[in-house]
Amino acid sequence: MNNVFVYCEIEGTTVAEVSQELLTKGRKLADELGVQLHAIVAGTGIKGKVEDQILPYGVDKLFVFDGEGLFPYTSAPHTDILVGLFKQEQPQICLMGATVIGRDLGPRVSSSLTSGLTADCTQLEIGPYTDNRSGKTYENLLYQIRPAFGGNIVATIVNPDHRPQMATVRSGVMKKALYEGKAAGEVVYPVVSEYVSPEAYVVKVLDHHVEAAKHNLKGASIVVSGGYGMGGREGFDMLFELSKVLHAEVGASRAAVDAGFCDHDRQIGQTGVTVHPKVYIACGISGQIQHIAGMQDSGIIISINTDPDAPINKIADYVITGPVEEVVPKLIKYYKQNSK
Amino acid sequence: MKLKIVVLAKQVPDTRNVGKDAMTAEGTVNRAALPAIFNPDDLLALEQALRLKEQNPGSTVGILTMGPPRAGEIIRQGLYRGADTGWLLTDRLFAGADTLATSYALATAIKKIGGVDLVIGGRQAIDGDTAQVGPQVAQKLGLNQVTYAEEIKVEDGVATVRRHIDGGAETVEVPLPALITVNGSAAPCRPQNAKLVMKYKRASCPMERPAEVPYAELYEERPYLTLNQWSVADVDGDPSQCGLAGSPTKVKSVQNIVFQAKECKHLTASDADIEGMVKELLDEKIIG
Numbered sequence: 246m247n248n249v250f251v252y253c254e255i256e257g258t259t260v261a262e263v264s265q266e267l268l269t270k271g272r273k274l275a276d277e278l279g280v281q282l283h284a285i286v287a288g289t290g291i292k293g294k295v296e297d298q299i300l301p302y303g304v305d306k307l308f309v310f311d312g313e314g315l316f317p318y319t320s321a322p323h324t325d326i327l328v329g330l331f332k333q334e335q336p337q338i339c340l341m342g343a344t345v346i347g348r349d350l351g352p353r354v355s356s357s358l359t360s361g362l363t364a365d366c367t368q369l370e371i372g373p374y375t376d377n378r379s380g381k382t383y384e385n386l387l388y389q390i391r392p393a394f395g396g397n398i399v400a401t402i403v404n405p406d407h408r409p410q411m412a413t414v415r416s417g418v419m420k421k422a423l424y425e426g427k428a429a430g431e432v433v434y435p436v437v438s439e440y441v442s443p444e445a446y447v448v449k450v451l452d453h454h455v456e457a458a459k460h461n462l463k464g465a466s467i468v469v470s471g472g473y474g475m476g477g478r479e480g481f482d483m484l485f486e487l488s489k490v491l492h493a494e495v496g497a498s499r500a501a502v503d504a505g506f507c508d509h510d511r512q513i514g515q516t517g518v519t520v521h522p523k524v525y526i527a528c529g530i531s532g533q534i535q536h537i538a539g540m541q542d543s544g545i546i547i548s549i550n551t552d553p554d555a556p557i558n559k560i561a562d563y564v565i566t567g568p569v570e571e572v573v574p575k576l577i578k579y580y581k582q583n584s585k
Numbered sequence: 586m587k588l589k590i591v592v593l594a595k596q597v598p599d600t601r602n603v604g605k606d607a608m609t610a611e612g613t614v615n616r617a618a619l620p621a622i623f624n625p626d627d628l629l630a631l632e633q634a635l636r637l638k639e640q641n642p643g644s645t646v647g648i649l650t651m652g653p654p655r656a657g658e659i660i661r662q663g664l665y666r667g668a669d670t671g672w673l674l675t676d677r678l679f680a681g682a683d684t685l686a687t688s689y690a691l692a693t694a695i696k697k698i699g700g701v702d703l704v705i706g707g708r709q710a711i712d713g714d715t716a717q718v719g720p721q722v723a724q725k726l727g728l729n730q731v732t733y734a735e736e737i738k739v740e741d742g743v744a745t746v747r748r749h750i751d752g753g754a755e756t757v758e759v760p761l762p763a764l765i766t767v768n769g770s771a772a773p774c775r776p777q778n779a780k781l782v783m784k785y786k787r788a789s790c791p792m793e794r795p796a797e798v799p800y801a802e803l804y805e806e807r808p809y810l811t812l813n814q815w816s817v818a819d820v821d822g823d824p825s826q827c828g829l830a831g832s833p834t835k836v837k838s839v840q841n842i843v844f845q846a847k848e849c850k851h852l853t854a855s856d857a858d859i860e861g862m863v864k865e866l867l868d869e870k871i872i873g
Contacts, residue, residue: 319757448757449758567853
């Protein structure tokens, strides 16, 4: 009872990285609260194929729902599973990815259980809360911290009275790490038909098509990122050259993507990918809040901009004031000269 | 097949163009400084509804919105583009609603409207970016749901929906009645039609009108100029499930974003500066 639950999302028999990131975070929250971490996964033909992708993140108990019609995901069967299981298990916290699936499933489950759900959290913490109206104090609530109003403010949301406290988190926001402690690692295989009625399989997936990601932006230790100041596709060619030399990946700001300089799947920011590389090289990026939200936790930030007052310079470790088309070739040249 | 379609639409502050005066000194949002617009994804939902209306003669499209009286503007903008009617949910009891209380209010209104085949909304609103209200309304009404739609076709009571998924696309079939949310990648909405603007420009909800109603006789002559305005009582709503009272989530605190200036090195584009930095990063094994 009152444990922390993570809903694990799958593509075929592969567990999504965002789910592993949330298991890592969920483990920390469970440790802090002194409760167990439980995980749920639902799919077709997954028994024996997904457990090893989930248990090493410190899961005490894993519920595997394996049955026809559970993959590709549709709303109703997965909702029935979560609602049924949660009525039984009474979790205090439920986390899921702020993905297409999580954003379809989370609200449906929260509405069924009349529990609060906060989308796209960027931080999750445990703390007390005092309700100003009733004066009542609550201990150990989940602080669901998220940007709002297009990233212009950060709000801390709590669900004082309703359980589970539900939150979605985007891919890449939390860091995944194998659990070094000891978790129970129990696996159970509930009977799907005890949770899902035959009428739930009403939506038919006629065609399901997913392409593998073309890059590893999220996992890159160095990111070279370009903004509107790159001027065009040619400007980005130069960044690809630099990234090849540095073994980096290329990212872009929303302005650069909107202008067509770079593909959408490389967008970094609140509405794109969140990265935390060792080194982030921002080229011709002014630093809108929405962009900074996706890269502010980078180790070393280098900003190259002709504008000495670009907002991104405030969070940079190195500010190079000058034209990118001059600075980037010099970076390439001096890196080649000085590295072994 | 004739379809009765309800489009969920929200009037939102335009957070895409936030100026310096948009935040107060205390770090709260100065809504007055942001223009109020038709939520962009909801306009795409309206376009899908209007296309279905054209493909299925005899169908109707109504705009359902919740907000202060001035949100009646959203219904007018819908009428200008080809919607047939609209409903404004407005009541102090609806105020302060989170997504769950909002979905409760919208669901009660859809029940009140009755006989709805298809509810279409935008995937999310730009002031909250939660994408929660659509699925929550669907759950409350027991409707089948499809989110992230890019194109909707209806035949023999079944909708075929092309939808966006992470890293790909999907086509699904869903029997009506259903609720569908439309993704930002769907077709843009048609512009306003000049004739319809002329017809509906004086359309308003009673609460939007000043005490001394101008053109009072016009409203008597043309009942379609009086838009539906519903309170909690009008939709047989339970006040404890509406507004702030019906919201499980509470805002603990709100913080304006202020960047803390770090200690940093200022360099120029000179060869010496760049080479110096590259050597420093290599020496400290940060790169290489």
